[in-house]
Amino acid sequence: MYHINELLNSDNTLKPSFVAMKESDDYTINIGPQHPATHGVLHLxxxxxxxxxxxxxxxxxxxxxxxxxxxxxxxxRQYIYVTSRMDYLSSHINNHACALLVEKALQVEVPERAQYIRVIMDELTRIASHLLWWGAMAMDMGAFTPYFYAFRERELLTEIMEDTCGARLTMNYMVPGGVMHDPHETFVHRVSKEFLPLLKSKLHEYEELVTGNIIFQNRVNGVGLLTYEDAISYGCSGPTARASGVHCDIRKLYPYDVYNKVQFEEVIETAGDSMARYMVRMNEIKQSISIIEQLINNIPEGDFQAKTKAVLKLPKGEFYQRVETARGELGVFVVSEGGTTPYRIKFRSPGFSNLSCLDHITKGSKIGDLVASMGTLDLVIPDIDR
Amino acid sequence: MDNEALKIQLTELLPSVTFEEGGEWLNVNVDPNDWKPFAVKLKASAELYFDYLFCLTCVDWKTHLTMVYHLSSTKHRHTIVVKCKLDRTTPVVETVCDIWRTAEFHEREVFEMFGVEFKNHPDLRKLILPADWVGFPLRKDYEDPINMIKL
Structure with missing residues (x-):
């Protein structure tokens, strides 16, 4: 597949990068691009x-x-909808980043009602994402039942989303200046009276079924070790980095919307192995529940959207906005020339950086542990490829 | 550390740097030849300690390319944006992936999308595009009659 000029130096010797790839007695196997454990089209x-x-x-x-x-x-206004297709499990949060960037550049004041709704939606998305991750990761390890347990609760959540946003996965609910329309009239009731009590009554099942399971613990304890320094150096963020003791929660460090008004803990583990990454996500579900409980019955009355011009023009300059998605830090970097479209846009996706440490944390371990390391990194392939 | 204190510290490390303000963070313009030794000092300096490279990208300005590095410190919580202006016909800059490991993948992406060559990069291959892809898709003058949909 390589052109000969790419492989050779001017003196016809192989370039070092190609020599390092493979030695003659190496045994190479391929995982993917179609493989259940990669959750998408990743080729290893x-x-x-x-x-x-x-x-x-x-x-x-x-x-x-x-x-x-x-x-x-x-x-x-349009570019927000494409970002739902990046990390499709955090689509609300991706939309949020784009909306915040436009608001920051144009100095739009977002009504408090919209801010509350956005944060509730973000946290519901985070719970949905972590639930799906939990089921899928357990399935990678050979346990099939957790997948159905997770989807049982997640189903109610997607129905709530469907009522309000009209979609179950790619919501496209947030717009510059607020949200697209008011939530469905049953939204508050369904979240506070149906979903949260249901999830809280089921969380202990997850812990009995997987967390305390001795087979599961043997497969994840001490596997895929990522140290504090390496986590920072590899640009890891989100639960992956927090499992190595890095304080990197954007909601705490650079709060946006009403995150500075709610009480929650940044979940930190220090072991840095797969079990620590697992525990961070499980505890984050509880923190998200707490955030939603603080907000859901106190949504203020008022507008759900600030008045903005029909055609948005960003001033000349560079803008960067970051948010905490379910996988880590999503950064949107926009270079504007003063027009109606971005001159250059870069999405710093959390999955791309988190994937880059995969080689490092699996080197020297057994092939059977690869799935445990990869599963707890929580990779979403469209987020990596963009 | 605020912008004024950062400016003093950075000028001490490299007298030829120029600054731009007005954005969210302090912009630091560096000559590509000075970039690598400067980057080593940014990480090694105890007062600055820029250990977290959270975004690495490139912008095509039609006359030249600009490398953009967003750096932050997990200890002191200050952030700078370093920019290197590169020649458009033969863009070459030294790699920083031995300082910040995340740069390895990000530089491979910039290499295939913009054609920037990173000197001393351990594994400079195409990452996202197929190995036989011709051209640099994120450059402004890129044309693809088959796959590109123009709006």
């Missing part, structure tokens, strides 16, 4: 020595849509 080329991993080389791009190039010809 794994070099083995017996059962020990020597190198994991991710081959990306199977779902690359060049969202960054696409956004260069989309207006500041």
């Amino acid at each position: 080329v794994i070099t083995l020595n017996g059962e020990t991993i020597k190198k994991v080389d991710p081959d990306l791009g199977f779902i690359h849509r060049s969202i960054e190039k696409m956004c260069e010809s989309l207006s500041y």
